[in-house]
Amino acid sequence: MTDGDVILEMRSITKEFPGVKALDEVTLTVRSGEIHAICGENGAGKSTLMKVLSGVYPHGTYSGEIVYRGEEVRFKDIRSSESDGIVIIHQELALIPELSITENIFLGNEVRGRLGLDWGEARRRSQELLARVGLRESPDTLIKNIGVGHQQLVEIARALAKDVRLLILDEPTSALNEDDSEHLLDLLRGLRDHGITSIMISHKLNEIEEIADSITIIRDGRSVETLDVKGDGVDENRIIRGMVGRSLDSRFPERTPKIGEIFFEVEDWTVEHPEVPGRLVCNRSNFHVRRGEIVGFAGIMGAGRTELARSIFGRSYGRFLSGSVRIDGETVSLPSVLAAVKHGIAYVPEDRKSLGLNLLDTIQDTVIAANLPRVTRRGSINDDEAYLAAESYRKSLGVKAPTVKEGVVKLSGGNQQKVLLAKWMFTEPELLILDEPTRGIDVGAKYEIYGLIQQLADQGKGVVVISSELPELLGICDRIYTVTEGRVTGDVPGADATQEGLMRLMTGAAA
Template identity: 75%
Template sequence: MEHHKILEMRSITKEFPGVKALDQVSITVEAGEIHAICGENGAGKSTLMKVLSGLYPYGTYDGSIIFQGEEVQFKDIRSSESAGIVIIHQELALIPELSIAENIFLGNEPGRGGIIDWDSVNSQTLELMARVGLREEANTPVKDIGVGKQQLVEIAKALSKQVKLLILDEPTAALNESDSQHLLDLMAGLRSKGITCIMISHKLNEIEQIADSITIIRDGKTIETLHVKNDGVDEDRIIRGMVGRSLESRFPDHTPTIGETFFEVRNWTVGHPAVADRLVCKGSNFKVRRGEIVGFAGLMGAGRTELARSIFGRSYGNFISGEIYKDGELVNLKSVPSAIRHGLAYVTEDRKSLGLNLLDDIKTTTVSAALKKITRGLVVDNDQEFVVAEKYRKSLRTKTPSVNEGVAKLSGGNQQKVVLAKWMFTDPDLLILDEPTRGIDVGAKYEIYGIIQELANQGKGVIVISSELPELLGISDRIYTIFEGAITGELARGEANQESLMKLMTARRKTA
């Protein structure tokens, strides 16, 4: 099949007040290929796709878009969709209460004169579901299927619109490994049917596996386009393009100074909040020493977050039994305020819904967990608030014009820094970080690892929960493994590798 260009974006420049988000970006996509776009957070990947889909309409950017040989000037999303360009965002746009079939044809229902032809909806839905490998009933509400399957519904919806160019923004960010693999296989299947895909992703191993070409964007400029087959592309090559330097070490050097045990959890047992006889934590024991970074490894659903949240003021599940000792004394952390008072901090994996109020600005967020420190009587000292936020903006190198900016405007990595600042301001003894670098690019990860090490150097204990084993191996002094709510093993940094961890993460009982 001879290749021709399906899309050319030429010298696209897009400015926001005070920021040039895209500076003369050009990209050429061949028909029938999977074209990956990589770059650090805030490099301009999503902005470029918003220009392409008409979310930023013609006239709000400079440059031109040629699609299937003709210049196009999309005024909104509907006009790009009618041309055959469909974008699937990270935050899925499905309506949870409606069924799979209703979601697929929402706003696009087959029928005449305002009457929906449900037979046609159902038969077409079954056909589309078969194409994406969904075996559910067509009338299942979308809220009853997992994220991986919801993503497939989005793709089925795109196929119903006769898609020619499918854009996937971080399609596997929230998926487990088997769902991710299914999605990649599906993309390869669409490619064989002549559908062109653009995929934005941080997961370099997936890009390496599936992409035909890779365009790297850095600081709003196109750096290069690599052709995977000819250019012998590997992960290090991609990283070099993304960060403009080769990362021999993805982790800052760190020589820990580890003191005595100051935090200990004994026989911690917690019930599931909704399912009566199910335990989410089963007799867990672990300890943390001063200045130590302790990793928690486990597969999705192993119960790591449940353990962390139940310790942090019992903010998850039904407490059954167990004891927490801090500095040798039994402490009772019955609520989140009491956990904060006792020097605990918990940075959630779900920044958007649990970690940040997206309506707040940066300075308000930074001080929100320790307002007492900057209040006189009952009044928040606004000057102090600004000084504190500014101090953390500098020390964490948060990219923002000002601490008066809304947190909703920041990229994922910078939002994460604001959440970290908020908890660092409470001056905790123990920080629990749940997936602290999820959805964050390589360069920002490196900075966050540095912040974690700095906290440990101050003699604090840090617990890091992560699904990325290389990350845990790179940063932890000791690692516990969890499987089905139970701690199945403990390895010192020197004994741990991906294989030994994986064995323990899939092992039912402690092996003596």
């Protein structure tokens, strides 16, 4: 098979769930040796289509045909697709933290010798695979001791160990900083040069424009069009138009700030790492928020932004050493999450599945979980009130689900994020801290969330936004703090901020 030949055809793929047609006659054609991007809004069906391809949804649970390398295939599970060289890396990484890199790479694909498992040979192969993906970690390193960017590379090394021919990546850079993202994109280019075909789902349109050879756009469960990036002169605006069915004149809603007095102040906040004595994750940090103000926090990965937010929100991270919080000039104690909520503080975490959601709950149960007294009557939850509250958020946030009785686990990542946002908005906070609020969310849904953030600010609330995307902070924030190694290194008015200036402060060059 030579470059330009078709390696994959998905013909008229239709997949239904109770009450929802997730895919409706979707067609996809991928050429050998290309990087093929799939774009679409949250809930459009992108991940569902890839789960059909990889056997997560086995043959018989959908209609249509899959033709791979010239032959129709009917995968019954992931193992059968992997045996044909198709490997999927999901958005939520499937690594086991307590096992080593070697053990994770060969889990389920163990290296066998004459006397059983040959871990010496497995370790040797791991070193070769790690070198191939540009990772210098020891094969014996535990997964829990490496960052998310390196974990993503371990996932790719694991795919290479399975003789991958077609690599599927679902939002591979959503949790990565700029350096790790660029390294991953370079790796995909290298794999393409060695004849490995990749399918990439991503909401980062600048990356798609940079790396993809072709783009298939899916909207509302249907394949809308496939674009030749170079031949069609594709740019981000063209992709957006295909995704949402219209042009977005601006990525950020217009707003005239109505900023009031300072009402939330943090002074000399110092917190020690929970497992490394002497390592300060927050080092005498100071910041404040005014009513009606949107305040951004910028910093490279590991700078301490999330640690600062979590430690303030009921001391839910690290070992508190010193510092104070004042609300409307009065010093308050926030020793627990319940105390923080009672003082009008809410925190939407970046890791929605581990820290924000119970995936066994329904949308309704999730929305009311942080403020049960609001729907409790005589010691019992009033189901009618709970339903109406959850339904109002489902509609206002545009959550794609047939009913609020739907399980959260069945939602796309972006819709899960909206439900998590609704959960904390239901507490009616005075200060809402949003940690990476638009990670893994499409451009249309981002616009909606920016609008909600602005609405909260216009109501006189304070909003803190932690984001790894500097254009996002520049687009929505009234002021931006920069954080480096646990220290607040800058406080810049939004009107004066630039990416270059923030980056200097984030790296400590101008601290």
